[in-house]
Amino acid sequence: MEENFICLDIGGTLIKYALAADGRLRERGSVPTEGRTAGAQGVAEKVLAIVDAFRGRGAAGVAISTLGIVDPVAGKIVYAGPSIKDYTGMNLKALVEDATGLLCTVENDVNCAGLGEYWLGAGRGSRSLVCLTVGTDVGGCILFNGRLWSGANYSAGEVGSMGLTEGRFGDLASVRRMVQRAAKAHGLSAQGIDGETVFAWARAGDADAVNAIAGLIAPLVEGISNICYMLNPECIVLGGAVMDERQYLAPRLLADLEEAVPRAFRSATRLTFAELGNDAGLIGALYHFLQRRRDAEAKARNAGLTGEAGKVR
Incomplete structure (x- = not known):
């Protein structure tokens, strides 16, 4: 059965999103980020609302591309400029996983664009x-x-x-x-x-x-x-x-x-x-999720901890 993933790309102007499988994006949409006015809390509420809207579709995880310097292991915003007020220090991974129970990965938007082009684009x-x-x-x-x-x-x-x-x-x-x-x-x-x-x-x-x-x-x-x-x-x-x-x-x-x-x-x-245009961040976020999940599964197999295979760290 084909797995579905919820992909988000958080920019200074828009939060783009899509339901994705095998690099194909479906049911796309976007909402205004409003980061300067609503701040990080407002962005978090929008992210959770998007995820909640897709949860009933059998989503296997949430893949996030975002502006700012990101610690992809912790899923935390290390530094962000003024585009989203109080965004620095927010742990998006923990926020999504705690609220939804879905696995989540977070990576910088330009890194995701590069990953997308590497996977399915010009690279x-x-x-x-x-x-x-x-x-x-x-x-x-x-x-x-x-x-x-x-x-x-x-x-x-x-x-x-x-x-x-x-x-x-x-x-x-x-x-x-x-x-x-x-x-x-x-x-x-x-x-x-x-x-x-x-x-x-x-x-x-x-x-x-x-x-x-x-x-x-x-x-x-x-x-x-x-x-x-x-x-x-x-x-x-x-x-x-x-x-x-x-x-x-x-x-x-x-x-x-x-x-x-x-x-x-x-x-x-x-x-x-x-080649991927505005889709690069969403596609790269998905590739990053799949890559980290494969790494976690390989690590678990090597350690003989098969019960831990699904965890993304």
Whole structure:
């Protein structure tokens, strides 16, 4: 019988959810996060309401992707910014398991996006992968042999804080910076345009828009170059809504990367674009759940504790 899993992706704006099986998402939906107003308690109530609505469907567990630095063993938010008030320190795993009796896993949203792309997306077949999500900041995820490299305190992959020649990677290569640059050149408020507008202008031959996009590409290439030198991964996956403009970005990124990094350092590294879109976090959360459950079962078998096989720790 096919197992069902409740998957959630907690972002600063929306909590997305779906009932999933074998990587297929069904009965999707979303609710506003309202983290700045309702805070962590409000988010917890929404999560439990979503789980409760699906519990009667024979769900085998709850897989959560969330913003913030996460301790995936404890299922606890180690650090979160202001998007969700009082979120730092919340133990989502314990909260869900205590309230519902269902097994629960929790992992960082960018890590989940990388896991999703590794499992069913652009990174399929790669032994080592770095996933970058480009938006208001730049997020990162590192995988070796299908396993997340979380670092000593679960903050590995926080590439947005990496220092580049001109400043912080996440600021220089952000869509926000690109939009601000284009808006200023046109004498407009950045509130009135978005990334799609800038690319539409560029395709129409607008020089200021072309320059604004070049201002995003240059630090992005510098950051990717550092990743090639440091990690030499088989695959680098670029995600985030701006990467939907791959036809415009791909030839320019590849040309600049070829110039920036000697072939010896990048010949085995494939640069590609995310395929799963907004589903990546949900799919990656499910893969993380299945992976941790397999690990727990293997550990129990090795210890001869078959009665403990179903516990996810």
